[in-house]
Amino acid sequence: MGTKAAKAIDRTGEADLDDRPTAKPRPRGACPALAAPMPTGDGLLVRLRPAGGALTLAQFSALARSAAEHGNGILEITARGNLQIRGLRAETVKRLAADIDAAGIAVPDGPAIELSPLHGIDPEETGDPAALEKTMRSKLAQLLASPRLAPKLSLIVDGGGAFGLSALSADIRIVAQPGAQWLVAINGDGETATPVAKGAAEAAISSVGEILDLLAVRQSLRARDIDPALLRARFPAMDIIRFLPPHQRQTPLSGLHRLKDGKHVLGVRPEFGQMRAPDLTALLDDATAHGATAIRLAPGRGFFFTGFPAGTAPALQITSSKHGFTVQPGEKSEYVAACAGAGACGSAFYETRALAHRLITAAPVLFDGSLTIHFSGCSKGCAHPGPALTLTGSADGFGLILNGLASDLPDERIAGGRIDFAIERLAQSIEDNRNAGESAAACLTRLGATSVSKAPRQE
Numbered sequence: 001m002g003t004k005a006a007k008a009i010d011r012t013g014e015a016d017l018d019d020r021p022t023a024k025p026r027p028r029g030a031c032p033a034l035a036a037p038m039p040t041g042d043g044l045l046v047r048l049r050p051a052g053g054a055l056t057l058a059q060f061s062a063l064a065r066s067a068a069e070h071g072n073g074i075l076e077i078t079a080r081g082n083l084q085i086r087g088l089r090a091e092t093v094k095r096l097a098a099d100i101d102a103a104g105i106a107v108p109d110g111p112a113i114e115l116s117p118l119h120g121i122d123p124e125e126t127g128d129p130a131a132l133e134k135t136m137r138s139k140l141a142q143l144l145a146s147p148r149l150a151p152k153l154s155l156i157v158d159g160g161g162a163f164g165l166s167a168l169s170a171d172i173r174i175v176a177q178p179g180a181q182w183l184v185a186i187n188g189d190g191e192t193a194t195p196v197a198k199g200a201a202e203a204a205i206s207s208v209g210e211i212l213d214l215l216a217v218r219q220s221l222r223a224r225d226i227d228p229a230l231l232r233a234r235f236p237a238m239d240i241i242r243f244l245p246p247h248q249r250q251t252p253l254s255g256l257h258r259l260k261d262g263k264h265v266l267g268v269r270p271e272f273g274q275m276r277a278p279d280l281t282a283l284l285d286d287a288t289a290h291g292a293t294a295i296r297l298a299p300g301r302g303f304f305f306t307g308f309p310a311g312t313a314p315a316l317q318i319t320s321s322k323h324g325f326t327v328q329p330g331e332k333s334e335y336v337a338a339c340a341g342a343g344a345c346g347s348a349f350y351e352t353r354a355l356a357h358r359l360i361t362a363a364p365v366l367f368d369g370s371l372t373i374h375f376s377g378c379s380k381g382c383a384h385p386g387p388a389l390t391l392t393g394s395a396d397g398f399g400l401i402l403n404g405l406a407s408d409l410p411d412e413r414i415a416g417g418r419i420d421f422a423i424e425r426l427a428q429s430i431e432d433n434r435n436a437g438e439s440a441a442a443c444l445t446r447l448g449a450t451s452v453s454k455a456p457r458q459e
Contacts, residue, residue: 118162
């Protein structure tokens with residue numbers, strides 16, 4: 001996409017917007033970029049990763065207004081900290097791209113490279129991920145642009161600090177180490193990824209190039225699929241690399257955070273990661289009045305306000321709450337993954353957020369933070385790609401999956417009108433059977449699927 005988003009759609013050089021070719025929808029299973037939006041039940045969906053995950057408040061406001069004008073006004077922040085705009089049409093995607101250009105929002109070419117959210121402003125950072133990314137995109141431009149790379153190839157550059165990326169899995173992760181060193185690892189998170197190389201920035205970038213070369217051997221290859229023999233042939237010293245896993249503290253995103261240099265950032269989360277354009281623009285107008293200057297998108301379906309004077313922090317927290325954004329850690333909605341749902345998505349069979357609201361009140365034991373509850377309007381599972389306690393909508397009701405994907409065979413099928421009662425019974429079963437201090441997740445695991453799935457049927 002480059003610094004001009006419309007170039008992702010308009011390769012003709014024509015100045016007249018109406019003469020540009022419409023964006024070609026991308027099939028499901030690929031990343032829905034501006035050049036290839038993805039068809040969903042409520043139109044086309046575009047996912048954006050602005051350069052560095054950073055936007056000025058004016059840019060974010062412009063994006064929200066464009067989402068309202070050209071889409072259905074719903075914006076989402078994903079679990080990986082990317083932006084999604086919903087309800088677009090083929091002819092309006094190019095107009096969105098033109099608005100992004102006009103706002104000066106840079107969207108780099110090639111696969112998204114996720115950086116630690118407070119890069120450059122966190123004094124606890126071990127390395128400079130933005131500088132590494134810039135050099136890597138320059139030196140590996142041809143490899144990163146290869147059409148043979150998997151559409152969902154994921155790369156992380158983690159500089160460490162208070163909000164690192166150790167919890168995120170990636171095909172390729174480059175992690176800052178002491179002494180101006182970088183560790184290159186593949187296929188996993190900060191604990192499980194396989195280290196293949198370690199060295200200064202130039203050596204790390206060269207190693208990433210070697211991995212990309214291996215991935216481009218076969219169309220859409222992922223890091224987990226690389227032949228171990230080929231990997232060791234490229235990285236003969238990989239088995240003797242010594243490093244300590246980061247053990248980064250998992251600081252909750254929401255709330256006011258004081259950095260080591262005395263500056264503050266405020267983490268906010270739209271409820272369930274979803275927000276409507278009018279609510280977002282109202283929040284950004286008030287945040288500007290309180291002195292905030294920019295935002296940083298962050299994993300965990302939220303973002304940080306930055307640049308505000310410490311004295312305005314309480315007012316910024318109040319206005320964020322007023323507009324429906326969470327600013328306190330531990331809110332039960334943090335443990336929910338909910339898709340857009342019926343009313344926003346034509347594929348959904350139920351109103352996901354409405355049901356989530358009801359069950360947070362009726363079955364609080366499920367929202368103790370030990371598990372993710374996935375409210376999926378259909379079997380596609382757009383909101384959460386991993387295993388969870390999942391409620392999948394269907395034409396004949398709901399599928400309850402105790403620890404799996406929305407597309408999995410349900411452990412129990414529940415008629416539509418009985419869903420509230422069934423989940424309340426499941427929650428009561430946990431209350432009745434868990435040991436002292438035992439979490440909901442641990443109790444469900446101990447009881448087992450066969451035993452637990454009977455609970456929703458009990459009168």
